[in-house]
Amino acid sequence: MQTITESYLALGIDNPSDISDNQLVLLDINLDKKDLWFELAMGKSISDARAELFVLLKGISAKTNQDKIIKNYKALQAFRKSDVKVEVEKENRKEVKPALGDVTLYCDGGCSPNPGASGSGVAVYREGKVSELWYGLFESSGTNNTAELNALYESLLIAKQESKLGNKVEIKCDSMYSINCIKTWAKGWESKGWTKKGGKIKNLEIIQKAYHLYNTISSKISLMHIKAHAGLEGNELADRMTHYTRKTREPKFVKYEKYLDINEILKMG
16 A cells, blocks of 8 residues: 655656546545645555556646556556466465375276276375375286286385385285285295296286385385275275276376265276
């Protein structure tokens, strides 16, 4: 706000008689009281925008020119407000790093038929509440095992980042096969040059990736087996992401960007 003083008025007019009708309006003075405007204006408070316009109109005698200045100034003010709003929205959309605490990852993979269309899913919980969902890695000729291994590998990648932030991370996987591959069997297979009795190791590439990644963070995270479809919300949500993958045929592993309506997501598949 600007308080009207003689020194301020001098910025907008040279003589009291020079004041224009537009300037009177800006000072909130009725035109029929123009003869008394100086006394009425003293001590008043007007907005900063009106105060600026009052000064900008100094020396502009033609009303049409004054009107253009006022119009352009209002347009500029409107632009500034919209620009600030955009910047505020951008600031609000900035990703906020999660607070330190407990993070639980539920991973799952699915295939229908087996072999057939497959996909993987992960549900991320922070302090016991679902925070985000991930899905993808669609394969038209996948298997349950490849889908489960892919889901576990992606969980390990997320766990690595979360542990770097100082979070305590736990991965819950319903595939005993996947867990055994990286926690039990891989060490022996590696010692034998990635071979085993009875023939070729299936899904070797993804097993090796998951095994090596797990070894780099095993001391910082925990990996445990859970029973599938036993009423655990996180397990069910990860499962629904596998259904969503087969529906969307998403080849990458991406974040589920839709609103997290848990009840609606659980109805998938």
